[in-house]
Every structure is written in structure tokens, then in C-alpha cells.
């Protein structure tokens with residue numbers, strides 16, 4: 001990037017960008033909803049209720065990540081109530097920034113690739129006329145996908161068979177054969193980014209776009225505060241082992257991702273296997289499983305763990321986890337929007353927590369899943385009490 005020394009790593013760049021975004025106060029929508037984002041540390045008692053705000057406490061946009069970084073234990077940033085909420089109040093409703101169908105959904109093509117609605121047997125699905133791979137429930141979804149990411153991915157796949165197009169075809173095959181939602185999500189995000197960048201003009205490269213405040217990339221970079229004390233990239237792809245079951249496959253997926261991205265924008269020298277790993281880590285920690293509530297099904301909280309796809313939400317990504325949450329996540333009928341609803345009375349100033357894992361599971365199981373997927377040891381009141389009772393010794397990786 002212009003003006004940057006070679007030694008500045010991705011994570012440093014991200015922190016720089018985040019500081020810039022904070023100054024720009026992008027959280028107007030949240031403030032209107034009565035929510036603020038602040039940095040939090042875990043008190044010595046380890047209780048989630050005792051989580052303290054640090055930095056510019058009264059301002060929703062004033063999260064001071066650096067202050068949090070000096071603390072031994074931190075949750076990064078979290079959502080706080082800027083007013084009282086009653087149980088049942090809708091706190092936030094949001095559409096995904098990016099979405100990818102779940103494994104079996106991709107393989108069997110049972111769901112619309114853009115909105116995830118079931119493709120009813122009676123409805124003629126609209127397939128992409130060029131690659132015939134992605135099915136859509138309507139012309140509208142096909143057009144939306146084409147505009148945001150599919151044109152690039154599809155055109156790239158038809159490119160020169162001997163060289164550039166091969167990377168993307170391998171990648172598409174990998175996503176489908178191995179049935180992985182995350183590589184697909186990464187590819188779509190990057191295609192969205194490239195599309196965004198292209199709108200800026202032919203002379204703007206992906207890397208130059210890093211310095212632009214409104215692009216998709218700046219939003220992505222917003223998501224990294226959880227890794228508040230970057231130690232460099234983990235020596236082992238432990239999270240990927242967890243997801244994919246085998247290291248070689250993970251590494252193969254990442255290098256294919258990198259090749260694909262470089263193909264989409266050959267000017268981009270930032271993207272390599274490490275970059276993809278970093279992106280993957282961010283997505284793992286910030287996406288939600290999503291399911292589409294069909295006609296006749298009850299709208300409800302996320303209890304049955306059914307997933308039609310994975311999705312990244314710009315604002316909802318700031319909710320931290322507690323095993324005694326005060327906010328429920330709920331899907332709306334036939335819609336990929338999620339709603340967040342208070343499941344207890346919440347006082348102004350309290351942190352808003354959702355559950356990332358099934359809180360009915362045993363403390364060891366919960367802690368293990370949270371450590372593996374989200375990289376933290378849960379010290380919420382429920383975990384602390386249950387772990388003491390069971391003499392549990394679980395630690396983070």
C-alpha cells in the first residue's frame with residue numbers, strides 16, 4: 001500500500017483502519033435503536049455482569065480498543081443498552097452483509113443460492129444461464145446475486161481454461177464437492193469487494209481501496225477487534241482442523257481461495273494463504289447460522305440448530321456471548337433478516353448478550369466449543385458456578 005513500509009502486517013493495517021472508522025462514527029443506526037458499542041474487560045471475578053466498559057463510555061462510536069488491549073482478559077467490543085428494554089422488545093433487525101448456503105444445501109441445490117428459501121418442487125428455479133450452478137428462487141434473487149458477486153465469479157469461471165479460469169473452477173468444485181459454506185462465503189465477500197472497487201474506477205486497486213472508508217473491506221476490517229492482541233498468525237490452523245477435520249484440506253482450501261482472489265484482481269498482492277486464514281478466522285467468529293422460516297412454520301428463537309446457510313451481519317457481529325443471555329436471536333418469516341429480541345428486562349448501561357452455543361449443554365462441552373470456534377474461555381456466571389461445582393479445568397487454546 002502506498003506510503004506503508006513492508007513490515008506493517010495485515011492486523012496492524014486493520015487496527016489503523018478501525019481507528020479511522022471509529023472517528024467517522026458509523027454507528028448512527030445503532031444509536032437510534034438505543035444500542036452502543038463499547039470495549040469491555042472481564043472483571044477479576046470473571047462475571048459477565050461485571051464486564052466493564054473502558055474508553056469513551058458514553059458514546060456509541062467511542063469504543064477504545066487499545067485501552068481494552070492492555071487488560072489481561074477482554075471481550076473486545078460489545079453491545080450495550082443505551083436505554084431500558086422490556087422483555088419482548090425488538091432491539092435490532094438486520095439483513096446480512098453476505099450470505100452463503102450451507103453444505104448440503106449447496107450440494108443438493110434445494111435452496112435459493114441468494115436468499116436461502118426452499119425451492120419448492122412446483123416452482124421452476126431460475127438457474128444462472130451461464131454456469132448453471134447456482135439456483136435462484138426468482139429473477140430478483142438472480143439479479144441481486146449477479147450484481148453483488150456472481151457476475152465476477154461466473155465470468156471468471158468461464159475464463160481461459162488453461163490458466164486463470166482453472167483456479168476458480170477448482171475452487172467452485174471444492175466448495176461443492178467438499179460442501180463447505182465458508183470458502184463460498186469468502187469468495188462471495190471478495191467478489192463483492194472487487195465489484196465495489198471496480199465502481200471506484202479502473203485505476204483504483206484492491207489495495208488502494210483498503211484506505212477507503214466505505215467499501216466492504218473497511219467493514220470486514222471492523223470485525224477483527226476480538227483478536228485484540230494479535231500474536232501473528234497461529235502456527236497451526238487449529239480452528240481449521242476443527243472445522244475441516246484435516247489440515248491438508250484446510251491448507252488446500254486456503255491456497256485455492258488465495259489463487260481465486262488473486263485471479264479476481266491480479267493487481268492485489270496482499271492476498272495470500274495467510275490473508276485467507278485471517279479472513280476465515282474473522283468469518284468463523286462473526287457469522288451466524290441462518291435458517292429460513294417457511295410459510296406455516298412458527299417464527300422462533302434459534303433453538304433447533306437447523307442451518308440453511310451462514311451469514312455475516314455488520315452490526316449484529318458485536319453481540320458477545322453469555323450462557324445466560326438477555327437477548328434472543330430470531331428469524332423472520334421467509335426472510336434472511338434476523339431480529340434480536342430482549343428475553344429479560346434490560347437496564348440502560350447493561351451489556352447485551354446472545355448465546356453462541358447451546359446453553360443447555362454441559363459446561364465442559366460449552367467451553368470447548370466456545371474455545372475452539374471463538375477462541376475464548378467463557379467466564380460468565382453460569383460457567384463459573386458450574387465449572388467450580390464440577391472442578392473443570394478447561395482452558396482456551
Ligand SMILES: C[S@@+](CC[C@H](N)C(=O)[O-])C[C@H]1O[C@@H](n2cnc3c(N)ncnc32)[C@H](O)[C@@H]1O
Pocket residue numbers: 048074075076077078222223224225226227285286287317318319320321322373374375376377378379380
Ligand atoms: C461475534 S464477535 C463479538 C464482538 C467482539 N467482541 C468484537 O470486539 O469484535 C465474537 C468474539 O468476541 C469475543 N467474545 C464474545 N463473547 C465473549 C465472552 N463471553 N468472553 C470473552 N470473549 C468473548 C471472542 O473473541 C469471540 O471470538
